[in-house]
Amino acid sequence: MKFVRFGEPGQERPGMIDASGTIRDLSAVIDDISGRHLSKASVQKLAALNPQSLPAVTGDTRIGPCVGDVRNFISIGLNYVDHAIESNAPIPPEPIVFNKLTSCISGPNDPVVLMKDSKKTDWEVEVAMVIGEPTYLVDEQQALSSIAGLCICHDISEREFQLERGGQWMKGKSGPTYGPLGPWLVTPDELDIQNLDLWLDVNGERMQTGTTAKMIFGFATIVSYLSQFMKLMPGDVITTGTPPGVGMAMTPPRFLQAGDVVSLGVAGLGEQRQDIVAHRAV
Numbered sequence: 001m002k003f004v005r006f007g008e009p010g011q012e013r014p015g016m017i018d019a020s021g022t023i024r025d026l027s028a029v030i031d032d033i034s035g036r037h038l039s040k041a042s043v044q045k046l047a048a049l050n051p052q053s054l055p056a057v058t059g060d061t062r063i064g065p066c067v068g069d070v071r072n073f074i075s076i077g078l079n080y081v082d083h084a085i086e087s088n089a090p091i092p093p094e095p096i097v098f099n100k101l102t103s104c105i106s107g108p109n110d111p112v113v114l115m116k117d118s119k120k121t122d123w124e125v126e127v128a129m130v131i132g133e134p135t136y137l138v139d140e141q142q143a144l145s146s147i148a149g150l151c152i153c154h155d156i157s158e159r160e161f162q163l164e165r166g167g168q169w170m171k172g173k174s175g176p177t178y179g180p181l182g183p184w185l186v187t188p189d190e191l192d193i194q195n196l197d198l199w200l201d202v203n204g205e206r207m208q209t210g211t212t213a214k215m216i217f218g219f220a221t222i223v224s225y226l227s228q229f230m231k232l233m234p235g236d237v238i239t240t241g242t243p244p245g246v247g248m249a250m251t252p253p254r255f256l257q258a259g260d261v262v263s264l265g266v267a268g269l270g271e272q273r274q275d276i277v278a279h280r281a282v
Helices: 040-047 081-086 140-146 159-164 219-227
Strands: 002-006 013-017 023-025 073-077 096-099 125-131 147-154 197-202 205-211 237-239 261-266 270-277
Touching: 125 197, 125 219, 125 261, 140 147, 140 219, 147 261, 147 270, 219 237
Parallel strands: 073 237
Antiparallel strands: 002 013, 013 023, 073 096, 125 147, 125 237, 197 205, 197 261, 261 270
């Protein structure tokens, strides 16, 4: 199944994508695509619906973040061998864990507003997981059953704030609009999750190409690992790292500027497109 949220910011409604690609309105069935509706039992009930019985959404409509009411936004860093190499970083022996604030979440095609005084805003196409069940102290065999769905995450990163200003990475990871999610939340049964192709273009020029087959720590490993330290809850988002091709690794480094257009996609998960705009109040 492919779930979607549509409508103006803060007023998104839940939907599903039918076989023809049409959005079907789920608001008469559930109030949102959020943690309380992402358990295995809830998703099975939604899967039993006849999409043709639901109202079609016609005309242009904004696509919002594919999951609402996110409480925790957890990130894994340097999780592709070739990205760690281009970053001049050692291959991590354990997953590198940090947070993005949930206030950075935006829709997949919303403008990205550069942070105040940003000079080094960078791009990172990633695959994110959304948890569907309370998950604590699980092994890798149990871990995959905790995943309600996967989506695209653009883990936008201000490198000066992240790496040169001391403290934790989250300072460069959490600006408003620096966490686009969607367009769809896709249930794992539709995907070969450890074999998904990723790509990202800036102004039509290919910057990143990768595959989840080259992740250092796979999806099951990440969920199991995190569950040893924290109880993951329904609706938590975990983004899993980026392949090579980020701007800071170029010679000379290249960063996003107002007027740039970024397009990115993951096989089976759809595409995003964002206009980069100058700082303003968000």
